[in-house]
Each structure stands twice: as structure tokens, then as C-alpha cells.
Amino acid sequence: MDVIHGRSRVVIERVTPCLDGGRFPVKRTVGDRVTVEADVFTDGHDVACAVLKSRPVGTTLWTETPFAFFDNDRWRGSFIVSQVGGYDYQIEAWVDHYVTWRRDLAKRIDAGQDIRVDLEIGARLIDAAAGRAKGDAQKELKQWAGRIRAELTTDIGRTVCTNEALSQLMLQFADRSLASFSEQIYQITVDRERARFSAWYEVFPRSCSAVPGQHGTLWDVIEYLPYVAAMGFDVLYLPPIHPIGTKFRKGKNNNPSAQPGDVGSPWAIGAAEGGHKAIHPQLGTLDDFAALVAAAQTHGMELALDIAFQCAPDHPYVKAHPEWFKARPDGTIQYAENPPKKYQDIYPFDFETPKFKELWEELKSVFQFWIDRGVKIFRVDNPHTKPFPFWEWCIGELKAKHPDVLFLAEAFTRPKIMNRLGKLGFSQSYTYFAWRYSKQDFIEYLETLTKTEAHDFYRPNFWPNTPDILTEQMQHGGRPIFVSRVILAATLAANYGIYGPAYELCEDVAVKPGSEEYLDSEKYEIRQRNLNADHSLRELLSVLNNIRRQNVSLQTNERLRFHHTDNDQLLAYSKRTEDRSNMLLTVVNLDPHATQHGFVTLSLDEFGLHEGSTYQVCDLLTGQSYTWHGARNFVQLNPHTVPAHILQVRP
């Protein structure tokens, strides 16, 4: 206990938001209003006053906003984060003797007491404030003190108690010499909007050629852009585009021995041609890449690169920096393993190397290399197999220089590990969405993601498929399951993505029963498709992404609410803006095989409706309108036509 602060009588505790005692910043996006709360109280009967202070990280001047009592010693204030980067916030509170005096004076007057000594006490408090003020304010305060002393009446007492201008001046020049401060300066990471609201499309560049059998190039990706843009996606995510190792290269369908002509896995990074800062020669050059970045921008899209920190045995790092890898007693380098499984085509970095600082710097420079070439979004492969302190440092350093850069964590592992990655700095995270099937699954999982502390640091990105994940359910639900899953992803989460064109073409054949791997996976071979197939979901995706753009309630995970249905195959949930100017109710038939019907019972307060209300709901997927009455309304959904309603609710 520092005796210096012994006269700071106000206690400020239980500040929220606050992650792990302030150890990590909370996340927000530009334009958000940040609401801060704390318990604030002091000893005795004196009045405490407080302000909420905020500032962009790296600046010194605080902006102050009111921080006021609302209930049970809980106080609240808010401010808007108007720029990308870090923000600090802190609470300052003090015993305000003037406000205390004013409150007590009113009581003394009401009780008919002699207040002459009290008026002099007040005049002295005003004198002191005048001493802290300058110019007109000082003059005005001096006049008030003079007037009080000249009159010394109940009338002047009453005037002082009620004069708003004087109160404002006294607040402005309050005596804060004994102020208390929240025990820390808390931090916020403020990202650009795309961190909160994005639609991702993953495509393998080498599959993009229109010429049968030909290895795609970055120029083929440029040709492919209009197709993706027409579907309304705004992030085009490319698996690694670097040279691919030849030693221990995997063949088609993950065959341990590649055949001549096999293209290998893009995640086996590095070959004679270069490593993480090089482009696969068959894809193109850095100039081609610059053209792709520019073209994507023209189509309103952004490129996301895959960063996988691991090396093929022929990666240049292996020769140049053997100290970054673990040596085996037989002189070979330790390949990746999950004993007894061996992944001899991959060398993991040894993050325990005494040369870890050089390794860290080099890995950071990989991001920097691509940032310098216009990339602002990275999908990070398996971050949970590299040390957490590395990521916290690396992302921290990069965001300090480039606060608009975003990182998606591809960690499919245990929840606390995924959370830690979110807390330490990843902007978005993959989730368990792909394996949530039942109504109860969805409700529990979404409540965890959106109604708990996770909401402050974990931005879920919902993917119904990835090149690694073709769930059992997707393998057996046909086109209806592809439709319903993408509607769920796009309306439950503000960030979602698909791995295409496998998704829109409803590819659902696994390499073998019980596996979630695709047959003839693009991870190991080039796949070209007919994008114009009749069964393609491209039209639906276009409509869906357009609905997301038109309806701001879908652009955040705030105010997600589930509603009761009397049929376990019907999932109903709403999102709305705070002011209820945009309200969407989505009802999904979870059964891909049969028409399901039942009654939805809305929590009407969510929509500002009541039991007697009649209101319109308009299905944004079909354009059909319905008139609904009260809470309980009938719904019927045929999976073979459209397995969901996305209803705009108009009271």
C-alpha cells in the first residue's frame, strides 16, 4: 500500500470490459461505442464524481466523457472509438466537496437552518476553483463567490444550488488533487469494419485455369474474380502460393509417394525456387501478384494470404538456418510427427532454439513482405502449434505499424487454446460451427460465443466447409444441406466463409467412409469444374451476401436472440439493430430430407411488439410477404425448395 495515495478516498473496482485483469485488450471495430462500467464508491457520505478517459494508444491527451452512477454503486460511461489502432481507457474519480456541499446546503435550507457559515464554506470552495481556472471562467467564479459573501441569504443559497452554469464551471475546475484512478489503463484493439463483417471465399489458384489440365496462374485468378465478386464475397482467400517442396512430396489423395506430375500440397512450403517470400513459378511473379491485388480491389474484394510457418525439406531456410530446426542424433532434421504418424514432408521450426529471436524476426518479416505488397488479411495455419508468446509479439508488432492488418486463426483445437489465440491478438477465429448440428447445439454454442466474455476477444468466422473439413452431415444431406448450412453461417455469424467452388457445386464425396477429407482433394491435385452447373448455389450466395450487405443487423453478432419453436428441426433466431430500425428473423429447417412445419413463438419484446400486434414479415430470400399476429405464427419449410426464411420484420 503506497502511503502516497492514502488520501485518494474513492474506490474504483471491477472495471468492465476487462480481460484477465487487463492482461489483454478487448476488441472493437471503428465507430463502435465502447461502454465501460465499474463499481465506484467512497467512504462516508461525501459525493464522488468520476470521468471516463480515453485516448488512442501512443497519444498523451485524454478525452473525458461522463461516468455516472446507475445502480448499486455501479457506474457507467461510454465513448466512441473513431480510428483504427489501440485505445487506452481509464477511470478517474474524486470526492467532490463542492457537489457534497451543494447537496447538503439544499437539505439545510429545507430544514430552515442558519446557513451563513455554510455559505462561506461554499464561497471558499468556489474561490479555490477560481484559482484553478483562467480568463472568463475565473472571473465568473470570483463573481459568484463575491455574490454569496455579499448576500449570505437563503435565497442566494437556493440560487447556487440550482444554477446550472455554476455547476458546470465547478465541475470543469473540480479539485482532483486527491483523485483515484482505476488500477490500470485498460486497452482496446480497434479494427476496421472487415474484422467484424466479412464474407470469405477460398479458392486454389492452381485450379483456376479455364484450360483443361493446365496449372492455374495468378492471372487465371484475376479472370476468376468477377465470378466471386458476383456472388458478393469480399475476401478472396488463397492457400499458400509459394514454391512447393519436392522431397517426400505427397501424391493425390495424400498418397505417401507422389507420381511424376503430382503438384504436391501448397502447405509443404519451400523449394529451390524460394520459400515464404517467393511465389510458385507456375503461379506467376510478384508483378502478377501486384496485378491480382489491384484487380481484387477493383472488384471490391480483398486478398487474404495463408501463412503456414513450416518448411518442406527443400525450403531454403533448412540449409541457411539449420539452427531453427531440431537435429536428430543421426544428423537428420526432425520432421513433423504425431507418433506413430510421421509427416516427413514437413519440418516444423524449433521455437525453443537459442536463436529464437532471429527466427521470430524472420517470421515477422514474412508478414511484412506481403503487407508491403498490399496484403492486409492473413489466414494463419495452425497457430496453436507455435508458441503463444511468439504470436502475441508478432501480431502486436505488426499491428502497431499496420493497425488495419487482420489475422484469422486457423486453430481447430480445444476451446481454451482457441480462446487464448483470440485474446493474444488474432482478429478472427475459426470455430466449431461445422460440427454443430442440432437446435440445442446452435443455441448453446452461439450463446457461448456472443453472450459471454468471449464476445470481447473472439470473433467467430463460420465455415460450413474447408479443404480439410467435409463433415459427415455434408456428405449425406445433398443440396438442401449445402443451402441450409450456408444460410446458417451467413446469418448467425457476421463473419463467414466457404471453400469454393467445392461448396457452391455441392461437392460431397469423402475420400473414404468416416473421413472428413474430400475425395481427390485439391490439397494434392488440380481440380477444375464447370462453374455454370445447374445445381450451383451461386445465385443463392449472391442473394445471401446481398441480404447481409443490405441489413446492418447481420453485420454484427450483437443482439442475436433465439426464439422458441415447437419443432426441434426448426431453428429460429433474430438479429436487430439497437434502435430496431432493422430486424431480421431467420427460421431454418435443420432437416435436409423432409419438410418441417411448426409454430414459432417470438419473444415479442425483442421487436418492440406485443401480443396484440399485427405486423409484416417479408422473406428476403423469396420476396414473399406474410402478415403475422402476436407471438405465435406458423412456419413450413421444404428443404428441396428453400429450407429457410430470412424474414425482415416490419411492425
Add this chain to the structure above:
Amino acid sequence: MDVIHGRSRVVIERVTPCLDGGRFPVKRTVGDRVTVEADVFTDGHDVACAVLKSRPVGTTLWTETPFAFFDNDRWRGSFIVSQVGGYDYQIEAWVDHYVTWRRDLAKRIDAGQDIRVDLEIGARLIDAAAGRAKGDAQKELKQWAGRIRAELTTDIGRTVCTNEALSQLMLQFADRSLASFSEQIYQITVDRERARFSAWYEVFPRSCSAVPGQHGTLWDVIEYLPYVAAMGFDVLYLPPIHPIGTKFRKGKNNNPSAQPGDVGSPWAIGAAEGGHKAIHPQLGTLDDFAALVAAAQTHGMELALDIAFQCAPDHPYVKAHPEWFKARPDGTIQYAENPPKKYQDIYPFDFETPKFKELWEELKSVFQFWIDRGVKIFRVDNPHTKPFPFWEWCIGELKAKHPDVLFLAEAFTRPKIMNRLGKLGFSQSYTYFAWRYSKQDFIEYLETLTKTEAHDFYRPNFWPNTPDILTEQMQHGGRPIFVSRVILAATLAANYGIYGPAYELCEDVAVKPGSEEYLDSEKYEIRQRNLNADHSLRELLSVLNNIRRQNVSLQTNERLRFHHTDNDQLLAYSKRTEDRSNMLLTVVNLDPHATQHGFVTLSLDEFGLHEGSTYQVCDLLTGQSYTWHGARNFVQLNPHTVPAHILQVRP
């Protein structure tokens, strides 16, 4: 992010117990087993190991106990706090390459792989451990490494995987060079048992004379001790024993002007004869006080003094240290106020004085003065009207020197303020018990006190009455309410107290309707009673305190559980030891006017019973035994005989 710790790969987070991020210590009593939990995990597939480290504050050597996984990345360990004072605890965790190697080796052997290189890797890990060991351990480890290299077979691999002695040695000399530590060293305040389990009896010494009309003395209190001891109380708490101010002295029934002979309020501390370190001349001398301390001890009781940091206008401090008080513009000293009410017999200290350090030291020296005279328990009057930083400093300093000293906070105010006082160091706290009447009241309040974080810092002391509190309920329930309230207090809370002899004599007349003040309150006059009145509860109190002493389950607030009853006037709850060797079920009729009956439905798991069980319940108040079957049993309680059962449950 400190790059130095970049290779410490294990994450340790969400440590419990942990108050406000480690800002405050948690409370325990001597002999308690402290269970610590944390989330512990590392990147990748390597195995993490951890230890829980603890030590008395001020010592440097840690004692290590196991800290092990139990569920969902949550780990747990425990240690016993065996001495009074502060304890530190911390968690240390590291990636253990030997344990990882051993786990993987077993898998390789099972898969029939060539393990020769792996055995050499293991031999090197054992070599390294040998380098950290000495003597026999070193020799043994070197032998193991030699044997592995000599044999290089699957058999020696299997032996290494299963040899317990080798595992223990390798754990003992594990490579912790890259260990992680919990982000803080957390603290525990360990008090003596009386902090957790005590029965208080408050008495006004000046009322203790057996001679009618005579001012009692400390020797009269000595005479009074056997009476209190016979009732089984172990803390005798005396209101302030200091000289009482004469200026603005209050008369009987708080009359603003005292009459000649009026003795004044003991809380108006200080007069010409002295202040907080003096004894009221009519009570006696410091020698008499020493005799009282010794006599109390002889009777198995301890004295608790009342510390009220405020001054009567004639307190010596007022003249000696005018800088410790607030001056008014008219030259007078600011008296206590709650406008428009004035308390001119009391001067509060001005804790904002620039001389606050001298004031703090002096106030601390008041405690020290009485500690030096054998007092180890203090009931602190209105701590919430003095600054929180003062108490944290004062209690911290005193407990560092005298860890066996206990402080009871008499703060009847808003919950967060009462909690803060508990967190910053008060050993026990008064509660809202007196105003909890209904079954739902009790359940909610006790769950808050015993099942939330409050349990770690707030030790409730339940008082059915105090000289300031004669609740409405006590005024109208007659003797039955006095019986039931004290049974509730003594069995719900391990710490409880009564203000006697007002309590055992069932004094229930308020000064006026709507007031909780006693008529002819002892705060302002001497009151002498017939302690042998027929209606006295002294026998009941004796039985009750004896039950508490015989049944360890009542000596803690752990494992309090409420049970269902089908009658809102019947409250049923149990306490039990962890091993169920002592189990008590208390059932109280909350209605002081009428017999109530109904069925109690026990949560049988609490008692290790099941629906088919037949078991004995023996009423410790009456000696009667009953045979109960299964969960649902009938109870009937007449408030005019005994309004409660305290049933010992014997399966």
C-alpha cells in the same frame, strides 16, 4: 511482451482462488487445505508438467506440491496452510521433453517402429538430467543412459517407459530452464481458528455491577465472566471503555441535552482524563484491565475491544492536533453531520489532512496500545466512514507484526462497500442477517455469502441484535422469535454473536414505533437486570454453543445446503464435514406465532443416503431421536416449546 520469456511455451491462466486479479489475498484459517486451479496448456503436442508452489510470506524457499490436469485444460493442486500469517502461492509449468519422449516412445514401440534413434534422444535427455543431479541420483541417471545405449532394443524402451523410479528422478531433475510462471504470486491471509468459528457476547461493562444504581467496573466484568462462560461464548466484546466526553453529551434515550448524572455514550470518546488509550476512570485502571484479560482467558474466553475512530469535543487530540480535524470558517471544528442532522458530540477525523501520515500512525498506535495489553480481537466501529486505503494499510501493518489479531468490521451499509472492507483485510464482518426474515431471504443471502467469491474474503458474523438493532420482527415475536433467531444465527453461520443480556432476557421494547432503537438504551444509560429471570434463554444458549463445539460441521460455512420443504414457514438446511462423519440438519419454524408442520425433502446425496435408506436423526436440542425413511419426512414445530430441530443425521 518481454522477448526474454519468448521460449516459455506453457500458458497458465485463470488461476483460482484469485481476488480482483490478485489485488487482494484470499482468507483461510490454520490447517485448511487450499485448493488451487488454473488453465494450463501449451502449443502443439508436447506434454506440459506443473507444480504448485507455496511458502509463508517473508520466506524465500518454496514448497512444491503436484499440480495436475483434471478436465478441459483445467489443472488442480492443493497444500495445507499450517501457520498463521500470509502465504504466497504460484504455479510453475514447463514443457517436459522427457515425458513427451516417453509417451511417444510407447506409441512407436506399439507401432513396431525402429526406435534406435529415439532411444539415443532419450539417453541424451537422461544425460542432461544427470548434469542437473548430484550424488546417487546422478550416478543412477548415468547408469540408465548407459544401459539404453548399450542395449538399444525395444525391451529397454519398454523398461524405460514403465520404470517408476526413473520417472521420479527425471521429474525431480526436469529441465525447467524455459518454465512459465503464473502471472503473479498470489496471496492468502491465514488466520487462527477463531476467525472462522466464534461465538460473541457483547456487554456494557458499566451495567455489570451487582449493586443497584452503581456504575459497573472492570472488576464487575470479571465477576460477570462465569455467567457468560457458562453460556458457552468465547469472545466477550466490550463497547468502548474510554473516558466519555462531556461537551454536548447525550442524555437518556438519545436526549440532545444530558441531565446531571447521565453517563453519556461510550462512543463519544475522549475527555480530560484521556482518549483512545485511556480507560474510563469509573471502569478502572490499566491494571484492572490486565486482570480482566487474564480472567477472561481463564474462562476460555477472549476479550474484544471496540475501536471507534472519532472524538468527543473534549478529546485530548482536539487540542493537541487541531490539524487532524476540519476547521469551519467561524473557527469552530466541524462536527459530524448527516445534513440536516447534526451530531455535535462527535468530531470526525479529517483523513484528507496533509498531516494524514501522522494521523494514520497515531490511529494504528491505538490498536498497538491494546495489542500490547493482550487484546487480539477488535470490533471496528463504522469502518466505512474512514478511507479504505487507511484500513488496508493499518490492518496490513498490524497483521504483519501480529498475524493472530482479528478485526470485525461493523459496517451496515451497501454490499460493495462491505465487500471492499472484507477484501482489504477485515477478518470478520457484520451482515444483513438481522433483516433477513423469509425462507427465500435466507436461501438467497446465504448462497451469496457461501457459494460465491465472497466466501474467499467475507467471513459473516450473524447478530440477531446489537445495541443499535432491535428489528421490527424481534419487537413482535416474543420469546419464540428470540429462540429461533439465535438458533438460525448459530447454525447458519460459524461466527455469530448477541448483545446481552438484552438478548437472553428477550428485551423487545423499542424507543418508539418504527424505530429499531431500544427503549432506555444502554448506549445512554446504565441498565441492570435480573439475570436469573425465568424466561432467560441462558440454558438454551448453553446447549446451542455446546452443540456448536461438539459438531465440527457447524464450525465452518463450507457445505451449507438448503433442502426443500413444502411449507414456507419451515426452513431446512444441512452442514456436514467433507467426509460426512458429522452431518447436521437444522429445521426452523420461522413463524413465532403458530405451530407449523410439513414435509422436508432432503437432497439425499448430501448425506450419502438414497431413496431406500432408513436412518436415525437425533435432535441435539431435545435429545429425541426419530427414524426417517428416504428423502421425504414429516416435521412439526411449536414455537412456544422449541421452534427448531437440530438433527444429527446418522446413516
